[in-house]
Amino acid sequence: MNSSNPFKNFKSDIPASIVVFFVALPLCLGIALASGAPLFSGLIAGIVGGIVVGALSGSHVGVSGPAAGLAAIVLTAISTLGGFENFLLAVVLGGIIQILFGVLRLGIIGYYFPSSVIKGMLTGIGIIIILKQIPYFFGLDKNPEGNFAFLQIDGENTLSELLKTLNAIISGNIDYGATIIAFVGISILILWSNVLSKKGKIFNLIQGPLVAVVVGILFFIFTKDSSLALAPEHLVSVPVPDGFDSFLGQFTTPNFSLIGSTQIWITAFTIALVASLETLLCVEATDKLDPRKRVTPTNRELLAQGTGNIVSGMIGGLPITQVIVRSSANIQSGGKTKASAIIHGFLLVIAVILIPRLINKIPLSVLAAILFIVGYKLAKPALFKKMYDLGWKQFLPFVVTVLGIIFTDLLIGIGLGLAVGIAVILIKSFQNSHFLHIEDKSNGKHKIKMTLAEEVTFFNKGAILNELDSLPRDTFLELDVRKTRYLDNDIIEILEDFSEKARNRNIDIKLISERGIVENPDSFIEFFQLRPKDA
Structure with a gap:
């Protein structure tokens, strides 16, 4: 209804x-x-996410x-890839794979990952973001380890690096200006x-992160000649163009010579x-927040995101991804169509x-304060x-994923969480193979x-076999398969073997199925072979 008048x-x-914009910057x-x-x-990604993905996406408010x-x-x-151009x-290749996901209509891919693992992934990342921002928060040098892995190339690990930072804080070897404005920034964010x-409404129109950044800039300006002055290495540093040609010269291009590298393709995937x-x-969360309850076409979203990542x-x-912080700010501020993005x-x-x-x-410690809140929300x-x-x-899958990501890396953590999730399914499948009711x-x-x-x-073989073997002599067993839609051949063989044992232990069997009732069937194999397949 809005397409007829885009300015409506x-x-x-x-x-x-x-x-x-104020949230995104x-x-x-x-x-x-x-x-x-x-x-x-980061600014390039924000621009492309807004203009390119915004134009191609089917989401109205994302x-x-x-x-x-x-x-x-x-x-x-x-x-690990040896530089930003290689990354x-x-x-680019990741964007191409995303487009392939969209073409293959894999927009439902998210439903095949347990929610406990996905929540664990986001939680683990949130904790790591907090841990890695601590040095910036106190105006210390950049993290010497240079990556998110627990075990570092220099022989240290995340916890030992944090202990070094703690020692620096205790001994007073921090930048007091950066630390003060970081605490002021985080106080503003919490208050807001x-x-x-x-x-x-004014406090929703003007967002807390923007206020924290403005206060940080003012702090830098007014403390220039004092003992709290911020050194250049503790400030944001983006290129300053002299003109349009200079502006274009700021952009970096990929190193296509490594297109055959296995590591590049693993990272891309x-x-x-x-x-x-x-x-x-x-997308799922945003559609729920949308007052008009419009539904985003997920396959089209993957095509849009893939194109955005290529660009x-x-x-x-x-x-680039669709981001809940920006999307919810857009909805709360009254955004109606993709024009706002x-x-x-x-x-x-x-x-x-x-x-x-x-x-x-802008002080880096203020950005660290903003990221503390982002990490906390995750x-x-x-x-x-x-x-x-x-x-x-x-x-269990949730906490294993979190610990796996913190103490190893992202992929291993997700893999461990998935493995535990699958193990839980198998255990429950083992336990839920049958229901036993004992009467007088x-x-x-x-x-x-x-x-x-x-x-x-066949996962249920052990449970059913144990149950049948534990039946006492002189028992009347009523076996109900009316609800069973699929019975593995392994289970049929167990029942066939048990029928012989039953005769020796004076156990009578009544088999109740959709086809009727059979007393002490001669052959379970013949009986189930006569039934319609998987029914």
Whole structure:
């Protein structure tokens, strides 16, 4: 209904795009910082996510850009692939794989990963983001280990690096200016989120991250000649163009000479898979938040995201996903159509061209404070309690994924969580193969009713065999298979073998099926072969 008049909702979309821009600017820089990438690459990803993905996406209110969930992959990949240009090639190839996902209609891929593992992935990433920002928060040098892995190339690990930082804090070897403005920044963010945002529309229009950044810039300006002055290495550093040609010269291109590298393709597939999962999760959440309850076509979204990643990688940007922080800000600010996402991308272009010197006055410790809140939202302590309350079947894969990501790396952590999730399914399948009901003695015999589940496979052999072997002598067994739609041949063979044992132990068997009742069947194999297949 809006396609006939694209300007119909501009009165709602333009104010919303301004809010999204104010949210996106510090996050683009902060996520680039967390990723160990050039800060300008975060801005490129924000621009491409807004303009390119916004134009191609079928989402009306979703906004795309660089995502915190990919920071772990980016930081590790830049180091292992031997440079940022090599990593950009993986981003481009990841985009191509995403387009292939869309063409193959794999928009439902997210449903094949247990929610406990996906929540564990986001929680683990949130914890790592917090841990890795601690040195920036206190104005210390960049993390010497340079990647997200627990075990580092220098023989240290994440915890030992944090102990070094703690020693520096205790001994007072920190930058006090950076630390003060970081604490001021995080206080503003908490106050804005928990108190002021509920007090009036103005506090939703002007977002907390923007206020923290503005206060950080003012702190830098007014403390220039004092003991709290911030050194240049503690400030954002994006290129300052002299003109349009200089602006174009800031962009980086991929190193296509490594296109045959196995490691590049592994990284590309990882980016494609994690970016697609994060996007599809965000799409699901955004559609629920949309007041009009419009549904985003997931396959088209994968095509749009893939195209965005190709463009972003080609010009030096970080990988892109749809992002819940920007999307929810857009919805809360009254955004009605994709125009708000596209306009916010053009606002980022204007900012990069017109105010790079102002951007370079932002303290890195303020961005670290913003990322602390981002990490906290991904890894809220309440989520651990919620997953625990859901029972061990949800909690175990969740916590294994979290610990796996923190102490190994992202892919191993997800793999461990998936393995535990599959093991849980197998255990429950083993336990739920049948239902046993024991009644009082009838005609001198124990009456036992065994009802088989809807699907009984070879995984259930052990449980059923143990149950049958434990039946006492002089028993009347009622075996009900009316609900069973699939009975594995292994189970039929167990029943066939048991029928011989039953005669020796004076056990009578009544088989109840959809075809009727059979007393002490001569052959289970013949009986089930006569039944329709898988029924």
